[in-house]
Amino acid sequence: MDITAVKTEPYQDQKFGTSGLRRRVSVFMQKNYLQNVVQSIFDSMEGFEGKTLIVGGDGRYFNDKAIQIVLKIAAANGFGRIIVGKNGWLSTPALSHLITLNEAFGGIILTASHNPGGKDGDFGIKFDTSNGAPAPVSLTNKFTQRAKIIDRFWWLDAPDVELGNTGKKQLGNTTIEVIDPVLDYANMMQKIFNFKAIKKLFNSGFTFTFDAMNAITGPYAKYIFEELLGLPQGSVVHAVPLPDFGHLHPDPNPVYAKHLVDRMNADDAPDFAAASDGDGDRYMILSKKLFITPSDSLAILTEHLPNLAYYKNKFYGVARSMPTSNAVDKVTKRKKIPLYVTPTGWKYFGNLLQSKKITLCGEESFGAGSNHVLEKDGIWATLAWLNILAQTNKKPAELLTDLWQKDGRIYYIRHDYENVNAENARHLMDSLGAQVPTLPGQQFGCLTVKSAEIFSYEDPITKERESNQGIVINLSKEARVVARLSGTGTMGATLRLYFSRKEKSYTDNPDEVLAPVILAASTILQISKYLEIDVPTAII
Numbered sequence: 001m002d003i004t005a006v007k008t009e010p011y012q013d014q015k016f017g018t019s020g021l022r023r024r025v026s027v028f029m030q031k032n033y034l035q036n037v038v039q040s041i042f043d044s045m046e047g048f049e050g051k052t053l054i055v056g057g058d059g060r061y062f063n064d065k066a067i068q069i070v071l072k073i074a075a076a077n078g079f080g081r082i083i084v085g086k087n088g089w090l091s092t093p094a095l096s097h098l099i100t101l102n103e104a105f106g107g108i109i110l111t112a113s114h115n116p117g118g119k120d121g122d123f124g125i126k127f128d129t130s131n132g133a134p135a136p137v138s139l140t141n142k143f144t145q146r147a148k149i150i151d152r153f154w155w156l157d158a159p160d161v162e163l164g165n166t167g168k169k170q171l172g173n174t175t176i177e178v179i180d181p182v183l184d185y186a187n188m189m190q191k192i193f194n195f196k197a198i199k200k201l202f203n204s205g206f207t208f209t210f211d212a213m214n215a216i217t218g219p220y221a222k223y224i225f226e227e228l229l230g231l232p233q234g235s236v237v238h239a240v241p242l243p244d245f246g247h248l249h250p251d252p253n254p255v256y257a258k259h260l261v262d263r264m265n266a267d268d269a270p271d272f273a274a275a276s277d278g279d280g281d282r283y284m285i286l287s288k289k290l291f292i293t294p295s296d297s298l299a300i301l302t303e304h305l306p307n308l309a310y311y312k313n314k315f316y317g318v319a320r321s322m323p324t325s326n327a328v329d330k331v332t333k334r335k336k337i338p339l340y341v342t343p344t345g346w347k348y349f350g351n352l353l354q355s356k357k358i359t360l361c362g363e364e365s366f367g368a369g370s371n372h373v374l375e376k377d378g379i380w381a382t383l384a385w386l387n388i389l390a391q392t393n394k395k396p397a398e399l400l401t402d403l404w405q406k407d408g409r410i411y412y413i414r415h416d417y418e419n420v421n422a423e424n425a426r427h428l429m430d431s432l433g434a435q436v437p438t439l440p441g442q443q444f445g446c447l448t449v450k451s452a453e454i455f456s457y458e459d460p461i462t463k464e465r466e467s468n469q470g471i472v473i474n475l476s477k478e479a480r481v482v483a484r485l486s487g488t489g490t491m492g493a494t495l496r497l498y499f500s501r502k503e504k505s506y507t508d509n510p511d512e513v514l515a516p517v518i519l520a521a522s523t524i525l526q527i528s529k530y531l532e533i534d535v536p537t538a539i540i
């Protein structure tokens with residue numbers, strides 16, 4: 001089997017974003033496009049010869065072909081061992097776990113996460129470092145720089161590796177180990193959570209459904225919830241990973257998982273439900289006729305996780321991304337737990353988790369995780385909820401009202417303006433940025449601007465600085481508007497606006513509570529002038 005240097009031309013759009021590189025499938029399928037990215041990643045690092053690499057993907061369209069490309073380039077670059085999930089499948093948190101379990105150099109996950117799949121959907125690639133965390137910005141910047149000038153990639157000319165069966169295979173001088181993608185992950189979950197208590201909860205008649213959205217968590221959820229925890233077969237729905245996610249948009253939120261919301265609003269709804277996304281790192285929690293926002297969920301996890309045996313006396317602190325509501329701030333203040341606020345992007349939590357500044361972190365974008373792996377983890381979050389429900393003997397709604405009674409309720413909603421003209425979106429943000437110094441003191445309806453800032457962050461460990469991470473406007477009545485551009489889209493730009501307001505009463509109509517905040521934002525931002533649309537494309 002020959003290793004050759006294949007000549008290539010750089011693609012100037014290969015810029016790593018919030019979470020790896022994401023583009024349309026058709027873009028990724030261009031000649032040598034993926035090859036360039038993979039080689040740029042390896043060219044930006046040293047010391048991996050003979051070491052172990054973990055490789056997997058979320059099963060979306062092009063996963064099967066892309067995995068073979070990654071294996072051949074990794075073998076040609078000199079990795080000694082590559083561990084790959086059967087069928088080329090791994091969830092993002094399982095990949096992260098396998099990296100540390102096998103003391104690997106790092107891992108490559110092929111996913112565009114919550115973005116749609118299929119031939120006309122999105123594809124993506126992400127690199128996790130030896131601690132199982134997403135590559136930090138300093139490293140992804142190197143990937144981007146290298147991709148701009150790459151002129152060759154190393155290639156091992158060999159037949160495709162058979163990934164349908166587990167076992168050891170040889171690819172040139174590299175050993176390929178095809179493993180069951182689920183087992184190690186499920187073992188880890190059993191060490192963290194009290195499966196006996198959760199089983200008892202299920203045996204007491206508590207009903208639960210998990211929606212894997214035809215994406216990667218299907219096999220994980222079937223094994224954990226139905227086989228290990230004894231839920232009836234069929235409790236896990238949409239459980240087979242499909243290349244196009246069966247036309248579902250694999251983003252577990254009330255808009256894209258409306259079918260699950262409808263199911264939970266029916267009179268015969270189960271007691272509890274959860275869903276996860278394309279690569280298994282996001283989660284949504286629902287109860288009968290009740291959606292629990294990820295921000296409230298993070299606050300509830302902060303309240304109760306320290307009481308679970310695995311986290312007892314090891315609960316160091318909590319972090320949230322800046323746009324996430326400050327419901328968790330109230331809990332950490334009350335419980336005297338350190339709190340960190342980071343820019344959007346799971347990569348900002350890695351150093352905090354690893355240096356034991358925090359144990360738990362979460363985001364409004366349906367992500368939560370702990371220091372068990374340095375990626376967010378949808379099944380972990382679901383099990384954490386189930387374990388808390390079993391231990392407290394309370395219903396999900398009771399946990400939520402307990403929280404609101406103690407701290408008041410932070411009403412919260414996000415408006416997305418998806419796939420808008422990128423230049424117009426930048427103008428809108430620039431104009432908002434220019435208004436920041438003069439906003440304080442201005443009145444908008446019943447609300448007055450208290451303060452405004454362009455959010456920047458200094459990593460407490462590395463002291464690296466990130467500027468321009470969104471704009472925050474704090475208003476009277478504990479109301480807040482946050483504006484930022486998404487870093488995960490693949491078409492034009494997506495403007496995200498996050499609205500929140502605290503009220504003591506927790507039974508008000510959220511639309512009414514938030515209407516003045518939304519109105520203030522629309523006056524300040526002049527959205528229709530810049531984006532030529534009046535209504536958001538998704539309200540979450």
Ligand code: G16
Nearest residue numbers: 018019113344345346365486487488
């Ligand atoms: C990624 C990041 C998250 C971020 C989310 C949304 O999640 O890991 O930290 O909150 O994107 O980012 P944006 O608002 O920039 O689109 P995932 O699940 O897509 O990997």
